[in-house]
Amino acid sequence: MSSPLLGRPGAVEASGPDAGVAWHYGDPVAEQRALEAGSAVVDQSHLGVVTVTGPDRLTWLHSLTSQHLSGLPAGTSTELTVLSPQGHVEHLAGVVDDGATTWLLTESAAGLVAWLDRMRFMLRVEVADVTEQWAAIGEPVDAEGEPGGQIVWRDPWPRTAAGGADYGPPDEDHPARPWRLVLVPRSALAQEVAAREAEGARLAGTWATEALRIAAWRPRAAEIDHRTIPHELDLLRTAVHLNKGCYRGQETIARVHNLGRPPRRLVLLHLDGSGHVLPEPGAQVLAGERAVGVVTSVARHHELGPIALAVIRRSVPADETLLVAAQDGAVAAAQEIVVRPDHQPAVRTAPQVTRGLRPPTRT
Template sequence: MTEYSSPMLARHGAVAASGSDAGVAWHYGDPVAEQRALVRGGAVVDQSHLGVVRVAGPDRLRWLHDITSQDVAALAPRTSTELLVLSPQGHVEHAAGVVDDGEATWLITEADDAAPLAAWLDRMRFMLRVEVADVTGEWAVIGEPVAAEGAEGEPLTWWDTWPRVAAGGTRYGPAEDEHPGMQRPWRLVLVPRATLAAEVAAREASGWRLAGTWATEALRVEALRPRLAREVDHRSIPHELDWLRTAVHLHKGCYRGQETVARVHNLGRPPRRLVLLHLDGSGHVLPEAGGEVLLDGRVVGALTSVARHHELGPVGLAVVKRSVPEDAELLVAGDVSGERVEVAAAQEVVVPGEGVSADRPAARGPLTRGLSAPGHEGLGAR
């Protein structure tokens, strides 16, 4: 949808979000209280700007299984998972939350990705019995802080199981019992777009507060959760973002980009790594997403997300070169109101510099010279 504007923006105090969240509210006048309500499990979030793609037909699950990164061949109804569409070189092109209702598979993606994803899927149908439709205009999404699948009789729901390592996945970042994302319950509920306001009102009537994307983004950043519209660029591979936890099955059949996924998993050392940055907020001015990450005056990465967390203060996610020392103090630079701003940033490791997953296969003999030797930049280093 172009130039979408949610009816929730007519609420008193609503301030519109921008960028990838344009069309819904950034906050409704008290972003700190909204964050705290979300943490307590008492808030509803308008996510109606997100894209929705519906795939119907008897061949849909096997077909999606064959062309994406996830094992969905036998996906049970009302069971949530996540998939990526990769380029032949293994770069992330599309990402979607996935849930099936027994008759069709529903893909929830970024606002600007629904039409391109639907178009790509439509080109891949060949002679199979599948039907692809971008249904964003008919279906809206509501976010709520619940860690559960949708029950029978409830609207169809996608549960974000991040950071739980799914079957066939692996992790580069913290173990589940140490991961901050375990404290972030989150699911997306599909409702007919015409009923969006009524669905939000019903949750408010139960005592929940209406919250904006300031709150959801702050908690997502704290949870180290990658997002297609923010952390992904044309070079991104899922290992760099710890996305093999939920979106990649390492033991399924061949699919586009699978060779890169397997090679980097086996050899280790993805070229870049995701980090959490604690930003110096003493100047009360922060660079925006896209700002350069500097080490000793050199550009070593980019700030991909930035938020003000109600407890942590200013935080961000960034993608930096694997060679950046894990204990290095960094600067984030960007233009704010026409002036260049540089903000100090302390790293919190997400994907370690060594770039080895929790279950990387043991070497079966001498390694190929130059690929994994200590001190070498490794495969495809940037």
């Protein structure tokens, strides 16, 4: 469904997974700077919203997914994956519970609801796709919601949660972006955005959010294909708990973590900016003439220039300059390591200490 904010002057609709909301509103660089400065609001109403209600909801989701959800405190944000029996990621969702309802924010609402409905059996749970009733607004804010207030999902990335493990740098050395999603009635979306604009926020599009997300190495559904296991995207930081009971796909999670290393790794690519056309998601990544991976997300950052996330073979040397196929010829790409090729992380078992988030910086 298309957002009413696409009627704003200068609005250009996004494409691909972000279709239905604005890519930008006429000045993407200024929008990106406002978002980075913490003074922007973003229409994220294209995202899916799923609710799970009933007294068994948290223990049920705990038993099905990769996250420890039994006893999740009301108002505390986390995220989960739904895995195949082979450990491949089928769904990625943000999670927050308000004490009566568990809210899931996802890019695959219909598929997630269909799968959850098949798994209900005799438990006291109800699953609903409420995307037509609820819309998400993005804010560059590092805070949970207020008790009794609006439903808020605070992005946990890149804080390594208790029971998680990092496959990249430690939290304090990891680039980050403050980010949360606030759920509002879809009928009130335009008014909620206008209220934030009246308080000084600038309306920004997905060009801005994608540039900052990629710079913070934050994976989304675009980075996932039919072979993806969470280790390859560093999702054991925030979406997988290694010390919980059995769930579908757990054997692969444990085996790769304890005995091996993931076959592929997420990487940030700094692209040669001399051309005018960026590579498209899905473009091949080459080491010489050999295909070693694929670009998953691309953006033009206001400071870093053209950047991309890609998933490549773990065996590719970390210092090798790569090429990315593009319309006007191959584009040179320098790697910035996200998932370390030879890193064997330890499980975080102590309660997590929240650190202040830093915007992404590069030396």
